[in-house]
């Protein structure tokens with residue numbers, strides 16, 4: 001027997017893993033070509049080639065490989081291909097910074113483990129991409145992923161056939177009218193001189209471009225533009241707020257003189273407004289006390305100081321609507337408290353401040369609010385000052401949402417109109433009558449990967465994908481509803497993202513990639529060249545066998561992917577043999593669509609959605625992706641992994657340290673939802689000890705001499721069949737964590753119980769245990785393929801474990817009764833041991849246990865209960881019988897108690913007695929007590945009567961003596 005404490009086992013070491021990796025490769029086990037079987041096409045989003053793989057990648061990857069291997073064993077022809085992504089500005093930026101001698105960049109690379117001698121080479125972005133790609137491939141092979149490597153490729157012009165494929169796609173989209181050149185607000189990095197996609201950001205990944213209305217209040221000819229998200233509240237303005245400590249500039253906007261923070265002026269300039277500085281400046285405090293005209297009704301509005309006004313937000317000036325904006329009300333409270341001081345500081349008559357009264361303009365009575373919702377919520381939350389920022393944010397959010405969705409205007413000319421509609425109309429009317437301007441801003445701060453703060457820029461001559469197109473969007477939404485998404489919660493997130501998605505700027509000036517075929521100054525950006533590349537996998541094998549980029553003319557892709565054109569003509573024009581073209585077409589038709597795409601949750605709000613967009617645009621419905629499986633991120637020992645803190649766990653090092661199988665099984669079993677998971681060495685050791693026990697059991701098979709198929713064997717077989725059934729169902733839904741309980745933990749506990757039950761390993765039925773271990777080893781194979789191959793051969797199995805048929809559950813062997821009885825027996829023993837422990841801890845000794853099986857009427861109660869839906873019916877029925885009536889409350893109490901049980905026992909009284917009689921030696925052995933089985937009626941003395949009375953079906957009364 002192997003030493004279970006040893007960490008130098010035979011099977012979990014690297015030479016075993018390397019041996020099987022070699023054998024798989026020699027036998028081309030994972031190379032998949034079309035055949036007559038049903039196919040399963042599974043993909044992992046190709047990784048970006050700017051680092052080595054780490055545990056975070058490996059989590060998603062291990063889950064994808066588990067599903068790939070599981071489906072293969074289910075009998076599908078599984079294709080799991082892999083490729084490498086180099087498109088975009090990130091790699092390019094690293095090289096550029098090194099060329100400029102950026103020491104921070106150099107240090108970052110060295111800290112990440114790059115050898116010093118590579119720094120010089122890293123000045124070339126192509127070298128960087130190739131460097132990491134070699135490492136990725138090496139590490140993935142060590143990780144044991146079941147990939148068909150004949151189909152690998154890298155994106156960008158580094159691999160011209162891929163560029164040809166991208167060009168074809170964009171020519172198609174242009175032809176379809178989904179691409180246009182336009183003027184558009186985008187999130188912009190002034191340093192990279194490029195739009196900043198969600199994936200290019202250190203901060204503000206979720207930030208959106210939002211519209212702000214700048215309403216022109218005026219002091220004579222001087223315009224005070226106040227920024228608001230809620231133009232409809234212009235009717236409730238009581239005063240304006242200015243930051244007294246800030247210095248504003250005076251700018252010419254067209255012919256008008258505007259007071260603006262310099263930040264606001266910069267933003268407007270970036271948004272193509274005709275704006276010029278006059279050189280004049282004005283302090284915020286110099287505006288305080290002055291009066292400006294409200295453009296909608298010409299009322300005079302006083303300007304007051306407020307510190308919450310941020311010159312970086314909007315225009316740096318805001319209007320105050322205390323009835324509907326909690327911040328404004330809180331600031332008004334502050335001002336009124338300090339009226340005396342303000343009056344002397346700014347020379348404002350005190351009365352002017354004191355007489356400011358909130359003006360109610362929105363009816364929110366449907367939500368239970370009175371005249372002034374903002375005042376009411378401030379009172380409710382105990383807000384008394386503008387400094388209570390956290391509470392104010394919450395209050396603002398609440399009121400904003402409620403008024404937007406449920407509020408109704410109660411001022412002319414918008415009386416009776418919903419706020420959500422009035423908002424749009426007021427803004428439109430103000431802008432068209434020259435009383436307001438439109439400005440864009442970000443919903444939250446955005447910092448580019450390069451460390452620069454981003455802003456909204458309106459760019460011209462940019463190329464856009466028309467994701468806002470209503471028909472296109474609707475098709476995407478419909479498919480999102482129809483396709484399989486695991487877990488379900490991911491669906492809503494993607495849906496919301498689609499609803500808000502605007503047109504997408506898909507080209508960049510800089511970086512690696514593929515040039516736009518009709519406008520070569522532009523490169524197609526990183527997310528936009530990665531939307532349908534799964535289709536390229538289906539033909540990459542043929543391309544890699546020697547089809548030149550120059551042969552990949554658009555007609556080739558038209559034919560292969562869309563079935564358009566005559567293969568003979570396409571062959572003539574491209575120089576690709578007709579036979580080859582037919583084969584490529586067949587291959588695409590066979591493998592497409594993707595059956596499952598497994599991804600981390602970071603791609604929910606971009607790539608996974610874009611991929612649907614492009615599929616629905618280019619292909620008919622039978623080629624759209626069938627299912628997505630999305631998971632969270634990985635923490636390491638409870639901490640977030642981050643490059644900046646040097647906490648990233650390199651996958652290759654993890655494999656060196658623990659071996660691939662233990663890393664795989666620990667990761668793949670750690671989660672299956674969008675929640676983040678924790679990779680802990682402690683968990684890995686748990687798996688290690690279980691796997692070693694399997695090996696021990698296999699070695700001990702020869703010593704198992706039992707031949708009988710009795711209750712214990714039937715129990716073991718039944719449990720195993722149930723676990724196979726449940727694990728299979730779960731893995732079909734990508735539940736790699738829940739399935740592991742059925743694959744490893746339950747069966748190992750059942751085996752342990754079985755060995756105890758038969759009185760030791762030597763009495764176990766070796767054939768039954770062998771069958772059981774075979775199934776466990778095969779079900780483990782997707783998680784621990786190397787270990788399973790090794791064990792499979794030790795068990796005398798033929799061929800590769802990886803290619804065996806997944807165990808099929810035999811429903812006829814699932815025996816509910818036996819499972820329940822063994823469960824009852826096990827908990828009875830636990831109960832006896834617990835009571836015994838209690839008694840002995842008080843210094844008393846025990847030598848005997850009397851077990852009282854419940855009276856017959858209790859079983860009758862149980863069976864009545866199983867037939868009826870509610871308590872009243874049960875009691876009524878029972879009380880119609882004399883023998884129950886005379887027991888009265890006792891019956892009612894039992895019914896109450898049984899109703900609280902999650903599952904009701906199915907055992908009969910006779911079965912319970914038989915089971916206990918049969919197991920009495922076992923109980924005796926397990927508890928070291930003499931055992932006597934009695935029925936409730938046999939109880940005599942008071943002590944006995946008390947315990948016997950507590951018995952219910954399946955749970956006998958216990959008395960220890």
Ligand SMILES: [Zn+2]
Pocket residue numbers: 189190191192193448449450451452
């Ligand atoms: Zn940047």
